[in-house]
Amino acid sequence: MGRATPDDTTWGIDSEHVGNIRTRLEFGRELTRIRERAGLTVRDVARMVNIPVSTAGGYFSGTHLPPVKPPDILVRILGACGIDDPEMLDRWRRALTRARRAPGPRRAGEGTPYRGLARFEPEHAQWFHGREKLVADLVERAVANTGGGLLTVVGPSGSGKSSLLRAGLVASLSDLGWRPLILAPGLRPMLSLAEQLAALTGDDARKIAARLSAEPHLAPELTPPSDADQTRSALAGERIAIVVDQFEEVFTAGADEVERQTFVTVLAAAAGLPAARDGAAIRPGPAALVVIGMRADFYAAALRYPQLAEALQNAQVVVAPMGEAELRRAIVEPARQAKLTVDDGLVELLLRDLRPPGDVPPDVAHDAGALPLLSHALLSTWERGGGASLTTADYRDTGGIRGAVARTAEEAYASLTPLQQQLARRLFLRLVHVADDVADTRRYVPHTQIRQAGDGVQDVLDVFVGHRLITAQADRVTITHEALLTAWPRLRSWIDTDRAGLRIHRQLTAAAETWRGLGRDQSALYRGGRLTIATEWAAEPDHHAELDPIEREFLDASIAHALAEQQTARRRSRRMQQLLAALTALLVASAGSTAFALQQRAAADEQRNLAVARQVATVANQVRAKDAALAMQLSLVAYRIAAIPESRSSLLNSYGSPTVTRVMGPPGVMQTVAFLSNGGLMAAAGSDGDVRLWTLPHAGRPVPVGEPLSGHTDTVYSLAFSPDGRMLASAGGDRTIRLWDISDQGTPSAAGILSGPANTVYSVAFSPDGRTLAAGSADNTVRLFDVTHPGAARPLGSALKGFTGFVQSVAFSPDGRFLAAGSADTTVRLWDVRRPLTPIAVGTPLSGAAKTVYSVAFRPDGKALAAGSADGNVHLWDLVRPDRPVSVGRLTGPGTWVNSVAFSPDGRRIAAASSDSNLPYAPPCGR
Structure with missing residues (x-):
């Protein structure tokens, strides 16, 4: 087919069709039209473009969309179909962008009456019902503050704050002739504000941001400058409302403290609030009403800023739960406007399902956070009814208020291949912000980071965008609503399984971006404890796969820099030794x-x-x-x-x-060291996967034993000698446990391999009689093995379960009766293992630690148990009655994670090793 030109009739028809594309299905339909016009089959195009037939079929059917370049598969497909005109190619690219942003297929008629997990925007004001009284209150306050002021709108997640501000306040103020500017802070709050101002002034957004940052107290873009004869504010005389939705992003999206303070100061100045500078009070001319919408659980963070504290005290609107009458309007009015048929009793069923359990005030008709779930259930019911009715049967088929979101998410997840499901997990965890002091929140991630998460992730993203669970904007991606974080059990389990890891990853992401922003300055690299923690986390294969290129580059650069510093330190040490030799020679010469x-x-x-x-x-x-x-x-x-x-x-x-x-070891991180009970042999291992042995004939003079024991394909995290000193066990990231025969210390040899754990093995321990080996794994289980005959070792019974986090440490009691295990879920569990084929759980899990338990140890008499935790404490329990352990307090002192604990042989002391580089040694509590 010849090249189409703008003069061709076909070009004009194609241009019109492509310009009308809005959804994924429309994109696939138009792509099919030009393929058929070119006389090609799907298989022909797949062969010409060099992509799988199934992938090409998905593009033409509208199941998923071509990825964004590189590689530009869309251009190659269009070229195969005879389209190579640059202007037409550009139209197709814009159509692809529109289709990616669309949350799903459009409906005919008057529009979609319910928004699902998505918020109501100003253009959806006609469908926004139930909050009329609160909207009227906000508008009244706005009208009363035409000269400026700062107003805060506060409520829990899922209470409808964003919809209230956008479809309620902003839409109403626009009708009254105001100029509302609405923004979410994101990673760069100052730039987000400047972009809104640029739309009014016509100036460059970055220049506005720079000027505001230079003089935040004066807010020059919002108030007339001092030299009014030369220039005046583009906003003078306007009734301006600056609406900052999701203000909590100032604390969670990654902005630094300097930008936070500047942003708050500019908003306060824009609202006409006084500020102090150089000892003098400054009151800029008020130009705008500033409205801040914020989640209630960020009160503590906001109160650190005096301007916000004053507004929260004196000018606050609380978004409380809706009453039954308000809920009824939110359900019924959109249906009435859309002329839907509503089953008798459906509204009452919805209200009943929403009603909180137990005794609650009569005017509280739903739990906090339930509104997005209701909206999604209504949208799903409407879609099942073909956009014409709301029926009880369709509502029940969605799974109801609590199950509709989970069912939608599971349907989307089930439609993926196993590889795509792995990418989906990686994608959602990247879209979540986890912190210690506030509830989990969603986060915005640039498209560039999403594409770097792995080949095929764009197709996965399209699936969840199509189900309205993820929102893809022009430059970034986010989870549509935080209600998904609790409503979808699978996502909740992903987050809870590796909560500590997510925090480490988020910190690593922020550090890597800062490093890149500083031109890869070495001073921004990780060092010391932060580098150790990040390296240990990234050593887990699943974690390493989650790193994007800039994060990998940052971590590799940090490790290389640390190694270079170590080499410099070694050279200094050698120079000192040379000085010693020289001084010694000087002494000898003097004596002679x-x-x-x-x-x-x-x-x-x-x-x-x-x-x-x-x-x-x-x-x-x-x-x-x-x-x-x-x-x-x-x-x-x-x-x-x-x-x-x-x-x-x-x-x-x-x-x-x-x-x-x-003792000099190999390059990389050393993870574990073990000593034979008589102190005559030492073993060590780490990130290179090899196990090294040293004999200790004289204190302070270790002698290496032969070649390293190789076989592990990943980091070794744990070593344990058998009580008789004839066997060594090693385990780690390759999910195996290896047994080594060390009866002849001069020539150790492999004795057997144990498998079974489904994830990294973090800890192994022998029973006192040496017949049983326990292994704690990141698959949240403990497994027991009979190692009486190492070459024929076998599992004993089924895995011990109950943990909801990685098992970090296992230990047998001195008499072999009990097994203790500590986990990332902050608990310690005990089992009676006198019959290892049928272990019996003893009592309830031991609690008290606030974070991961990294190490457990029995006192030599077996009557006390110690646990070292990431909360910086050593927790102790009295085990005189093992079925009724008694907490006897905790030992404090370490400044950070306690990685290991051990009792002295007489049981009168405890040593605790922590990440603060100190080794506290204290008397234990208990009997």
Whole structure:
């Protein structure tokens, strides 16, 4: 087919058809039309474009849309069908963008009466009912504040704040002749505000943002500048309302504190609130009514800003639950306007399903957060009725108020292939913000990050956009409503399973973006504990797959920089050792001088030795914090050169510190170390997957044993020696447990491989008799294995379940009767394992920790249990009655995560290792 030109009639027809595309189905239908006109089959196009036939079929049927370039598959498909005109290609690209943004197929007639999880916008005001009284109150307050002012609208998530502000207040103010500007802060609140102002002034948004940031107290774009003869505000004389919806994004979307403070100051100045600068009060000319909509659980964050605190105290509108009459209007009025047939009794059934359980005030007709669920159930019922009726049968088929969202989400999820389902999990977790002090929230993610999440993620996104569960805007993507976070059990379980990991990932994302924004400045890289935590998290294969390219690049750069610093430190250490050798040689040379020379230069030598001793003692004191072993050697040399107060003090300081011997391992993170009970053998392993052994014939002089034990294909997280010292167990990220025969320490060998865990194994432990091995895994289970014969080891019974988070640590009691396991769900569980084939849960889970339990340990007499937690505490329980454990308090001191705990042999002390680089050693509580 020849190239179409703008003069061709066909070109004009095509142009009109493409310009009318709004939905995915319309896109597929028009794409099919041009394919058939070119005389091609789907298989022909797939072959010409070099894509699977099933994928091409999905594009032509409207099941999913071609991805955004690169690669530009749409252009290749159009080229195969004979369309290569640049203007026509551009029209097709714009049609693809429109189809991606659309939440689903359009309905004929008067429009969609219900919005589902999506909010009501100003153009949907005709369908917005039930909040007439609250809208009237807001409008009255606005009219009374024509000279400016700051008004806050506060309510829980799902109470309808966004719809109230947009379809209620903004639509009403527009009818009254106001100029409302509505925005959501997002990642760059100042730029979001500037973009709204630019639409009025015609100026560049970035220039406006820069001017506002430079003089936030004066808000120059909203008030007349000082030199009124030269310029005046584009808004002077206008009745302006600045409506900031979802104000909580200021705290969750990633803006830094400087931009937050600037944004709040500009809003306060725009509202005419006084501010102080250079000791003087400033009251800019009021130009706008500022209305802030915010979730109630962000009160504490907002109260840190005086301007907001005053508004929350004096000018606040609370969005309370709707009464029964208001709910009835919200259900019935849109149906009446759309001329729908409504089954008798359906409205009463809806009201009954919404009514909160228990005793509640009569004017409270629903729980907080239930309105989006009602709206989605109504929309689903309307769609099942073909847009003509609302029937009780269709409503029940949706799953009702509580089940409609979950059913829609599950239907979308079930339509995906197994690989796409993995991408869906990755996609939704990227769209969630998790924090310690507030409820989970949705977050906005740029399209570029979404496309980097993996090949095929765009098709997955299209599916959920088509079901209105995700909203795709021109530049970013977000979950349509936060109600989905609690209404869809699968998403809730995804979040709860790896809550700590999500926080780590969000922090890593923000750090990587900051690093990129600073031109990849090394000062912005991770170091120390933050790098260790991020590296350990990313070592999990599933977590590593969730990283986008900039996050991987940032983490790799941080690791490389840390390794370079370590190498620099080693070079400094070597220079110190060379100094030691030189000083020692100087001492030997001095001692070998002739008696005559010593007599002649006795006084000079004494002064020189004193100076050298002082210098070496000073160097020893300087390096002691970084290299205790080298410091000890230098202190001894200084003392031997001259027993002066400085060298004596340095020597006493060195020997007063714990003896340290540094054992050099492979590059990367070392995750675990274990010692044989007699102290004669040490094992260590980490991110390279190999297990290394050292014998300890003399304290402080470890001797490597042969070659590393290889076999694991991922990070090794746990090692354990059997009580008889003949076997070593190792386990980690490859989901296997390997047994090693170390009866001949000189030639250790592989003895067996155990499988069964469905995720990373974080902890292994032998029973006191050495016959049973316990393994705790990230699949939220503990498994027991009979290892009496290592070469024929076998599972014992079924996995021990009950945890809702990763199992981080397992330990047997000294008598072998009980097994304890700590988990990321903050609990510790006990089992009676005297019959390992049929373990019995003992009592209820032990609680008290506020965060992940990383380590558990029994006291040597078995009558007490300690647990180290990420909340920075060691929690203790009395186990005199194992079926009724008694909490005996907690040990505080560590500044951050407690990664490991251990009792002294006499049970009178506890050592706790934490991520603050300290090792507290304290007397335990309990009997």
